[in-house]
Amino acid sequence: MINNTDAVRVIDSNREDAVVVPTMNAGNHRFGLPSVTTNQNLDLPISGAMGKASNVGLGIALAQPGRKVFVLDGDGSLLMNLGALVTTSTKAPKNFYHFLFNNGVYAVTGGQPIPGSEGVTNWEEVARGAGYAAVFSFDNLEDFTTGISDALAAEGPVFIHLAVEPEIENTPVQFRTRASRTAQQAYQEVTAALAGDN
Amino acid sequence: MTTEVYESVLHPQSLVAELKKNNVSHVVWLPDSETNFLYNMMMEEPTLDLIPVCREGETMAVAAGLWVGGANPVVLIQNTGVFEAGDSIRGLCLDLNQPLVMLVGYRGWTRRGPTPDSAGRFIEHILHAWGINYYLVETDDDADRISIAFDESVRLNRPVAVLIGTEFGV
Ligand SMILES: Cc1ncc(C[n+]2csc(CCOP(=O)(O)OP(=O)(O)O)c2C)c(N)n1
Numbered sequence: 001m002i003n004n005t006d007a008v009r010v011i012d013s014n015r016e017d018a019v020v021v022p023t024m025n026a027g028n029h030r031f032g033l034p035s036v037t038t039n040q041n042l043d044l045p046i047s048g049a050m051g052k053a054s055n056v057g058l059g060i061a062l063a064q065p066g067r068k069v070f071v072l073d074g075d076g077s078l079l080m081n082l083g084a085l086v087t088t089s090t091k092a093p094k095n096f097y098h099f100l101f102n103n104g105v106y107a108v109t110g111g112q113p114i115p116g117s118e119g120v121t122n123w124e125e126v127a128r129g130a131g132y133a134a135v136f137s138f139d140n141l142e143d144f145t146t147g148i149s150d151a152l153a154a155e156g157p158v159f160i161h162l163a164v165e166p167e168i169e170n171t172p173v174q175f176r177t178r179a180s181r182t183a184q185q186a187y188q189e190v191t192a193a194l195a196g197d198n
Numbered sequence: 199m200t201t202e203v204y205e206s207v208l209h210p211q212s213l214v215a216e217l218k219k220n221n222v223s224h225v226v227w228l229p230d231s232e233t234n235f236l237y238n239m240m241m242e243e244p245t246l247d248l249i250p251v252c253r254e255g256e257t258m259a260v261a262a263g264l265w266v267g268g269a270n271p272v273v274l275i276q277n278t279g280v281f282e283a284g285d286s287i288r289g290l291c292l293d294l295n296q297p298l299v300m301l302v303g304y305r306g307w308t309r310r311g312p313t314p315d316s317a318g319r320f321i322e323h324i325l326h327a328w329g330i331n332y333y334l335v336e337t338d339d340d341a342d343r344i345s346i347a348f349d350e351s352v353r354l355n356r357p358v359a360v361l362i363g364t365e366f367g368v
Contacts, residue, residue, distance in 0.1 A: 021263075044266065048289025052259035055251075056290075059263020059271070062224070062249070083252025087260070091249060187294045191266045 001165045002141050004101065009036045010141070011070060011099060014148050018068035018097075019060050019190065021046060023053035024108050026072035026101050029177045031167050033072065041193040044186050045179065051081030054088060054098055061093035061156075064194060068152070070097045075123070076106045076114045082126075088157050089131030096156040098132070103166040111168035127159035139163035207367035210236040212341035213301070214243055220299075220348040223269040224249055226257040230276035230303035235366035254279030258286040258357075261298055276303040277321040277361070291357040292328060299347045304334070304361040325359055332359035 004025050012020070012033065019042045026032045027045035037043050044060075046053040057071035078084070078100060088096060104117035115121075127135050134154040138144035144162065151160050169176070181189070213236055217225070225240055226249045240246050251257055254275045261271040280287070280302055291298055306318020313319050325332050331350065333343040344360055351358040 048293050049255075049259060049286045050289075052255065052286055052290065055256045055259030056263040056266070059226075059260040059265070059269075060267040061263070062247075062260075063264045063267025063269040081253070081256065084256060087249075087251045087256055184294055187262070187266065187296075191268075194267055 001139060001163050002144060004031045004103070004164050004167050005036060006141050007099075007101065007144065007162050007164055008032050008072065010145050010148055011072065012036050012038055014152060015039065015070065016068070018042070018070050019044065019057075019064070019194070020070045020072065021053050021057040021060070022072035023047070023050075023077055024074035024101070025103070025167060025169075026074065026099070028108070028169075029179050034180060040181075041189055044190045045183065047179075047183055051077045051084070053077065054084045055081070057098070058084075058088050058091065058093065058096065060194075061096040062091060065093065065095060068095045068097060069093075070099060072099050072101060075100060075102045075104065075117070079114060079116070085127060085130035085132070092131075092133065092157055094156045097152065097158045097160065098127075099160045099162060101162055101164045103164045105166045105168065107166050107168050110170050111166055123161045124159070127161070132157050132159040135159045135161070137161040137163075206337045206364075208335065208337050208341070208362070208364050209368075210239040210366045212338045213344065213366075214239050214246075216341055216344035217272065218243070218245060220345060221270050222272050223247060224261075224264050224271040225274050226251060226260045226264070226271055227274035228254050228257065228276070228279055230274070230279070231305070231365070235368060236274075253282055255283040255286040258283060258290050258296070258298065262290050262294065262296055265296060265298070271298070273298060273300045275300065277305050277317050280321060280324065280359075281317075287328065287330075287357065295355040296357060297351040297355050298357045299344070299351050300357055300359045301344075302359050302361050304363045307361070307363045309336070309363070321361070330357055330359055332361055334361045334363050336363040
C-alpha cells in the first residue's frame with residue numbers, strides 16, 4: 001500500500017501545469033496536497049459537498065480542454081456520487097485524470113469501513129464499466145512512481161486506482177490544523193489563474 | 199378567455215433567447231417534464247453545450263468547475279432536484295459565493311387553488327431558508343426576468359433561481 005502523502009507527492013511532481021482538485025485526505029492540510037504542493041495557484045481543494053470533487057474537475061476539464069485536470073478522490077466520496085463516473089465518461093474529456101485514493105475507510109471521520117471495502121467492490125471494473133477510456137492501478141510506491149507517466153500519457157478520461165494506507169484522523173475537528181486558504185480563496189485564486197486561458 | 203389562455207404560453211424559444219443573450223456556454227441539466235421542449239431546442243442550438251448528469255447535486259459542482267475554467271454555465275433541473283442537491287448548493291454555490299443561475303422546473307405550481315404536490319409546496323420555503331432569491335417565469339412576458347437573475351447572480355456573487363411555472367408550449 002502507498003502512503004497518502006507519498007502518493008500526493010508523486011502526483012504533484014508530475015503535474016506540470018495541471019489543475020489539481022483534491023478532496024478528503026488527499027486535500028487535507030496534514031496528509032495531503034497543501035503540505036507538498038508546488039503550485040498552489042492551481043490547487044482547488046473541495047471540502048464542502050462530499051463526493052463532488054470529480055464533478056468540479058469535470059467542469060474545469062471541459063472549460064479548459066488544453067490543460068490537464070487531476071482529481072484526487074476518496075473512495076467514500078466516490079461512492080457517495082458514483083454516477084459521476086458515468087457523467088464524466090459521457091462527456092469523455094481527454095484531459096481528465098481521476099485518481100482514487102482507496103484506503104477502504106472514511107479516514108477523516110475516524111476510520112469506519114466504507115461499504116464494499118472488504119474485497120466486495122472492484123474499483124477498476126467499476127471505472128471500466130462506467131466507460132473510462134483507460135484504467136490503471138497501483139498498490140506500491142515504486143510502481144506508481146514509474147508507472148504514472150504511462151497513465152498521464154493515456155487519453156482521458158483516465159482512472160488511476162491507488163491502494164493507499166488508511167491514515168485515520170481522530171483529532172476533534174476544532175483542534176485539527178486549518179488549511180492555509182479558505183475554499184473561497186482557493187476558488188477565486190484558481191479562477192484568476194485560469195482567466196483568459198479557455 | 200380563450201385568447202388569454204393562448205397568450206399565457208411560455209415558448210422554449212424565449213428561454214433559449216435569454217440564454218443566448220446572457221452568453222451562456224453550457225447547460226448542466228437533468229430532465230424535467232416541464233422542460234422537454236426546451237431540451238429539443240437546446241440540442242439544435244450550436245452555441246449551447248449540454249452536460250447531462252445522473253443526479254442534480256452534480257449540476258452545481260460541474261457548473262462551479264466550468265466557472266473556474268472561464269465558461270458561463272447555467273443549471274437546468276426540477277424543483278425535486280433542488281431538494282436532492284442540498285449539500286452542493288450549501289457547500290459549493292453558497293460557501294464559494296458562486297454566481298449561478300439555476301433554472302428550476304416548478305413541479306406542483308398551480309397559481310390558483312390548492313397545491314397537493316409537496317415538491318411545489320416546499321420549494322419556495324427552502325429557497326427562503328437558504329437566502330436564495332428567485333424569479334417566477336410563467337409566460338413569454340416573464341422571460342426577461344431571466345436576465346434579471348443573471349445580472350443579480352454576477353453582481354452579488356450568488357446563486358439565483360428562476361422557477362419555471364408552466365410547461366413549455368410549442
Ligand atoms: C454529505 C456528507 N455526509 C457525511 C459527511 C461526513 N464526512 C466527512 S469526511 C467523510 C469521509 C470521507 O471518506 P473518503 O472519501 O473515503 O476519504 P478519506 O477520509 O478516507 O480520505 C465523511 C463521511 C460529509 N462531510 N458530508
